[in-house]
Amino acid sequence: MxxxxxxxxxxxxxxxxxxxxSLCLVREIPEDRQGKVFRTINILVTILLISSYIEILFASI
Known part of the structure; x- marks a missing residue:
């Protein structure tokens, strides 16, 4: 699994x-801020995925 x-x-x-x-292109976010936007979104999605995996892991026990 x-x-x-x-x-x-x-x-x-x-x-x-x-x-x-696509969001950065549509909103015309400057190049120097795009790295921060990507980093923030990736960290938040990674936290969401890890917490989902832990929930699935403990639900199957």
């Missing part, structure tokens, strides 16, 4: 980064 979750997590991170790039 862990392999499926890792595959799904990588896909989600890739798609979220694609959407973030």
């Amino acid at each position: 862990m392999i499926y979750f890792i595959f799904l997590a990588v896909f989600i991170l890739y798609y979220i980064n694609k959407l973030t790039n």
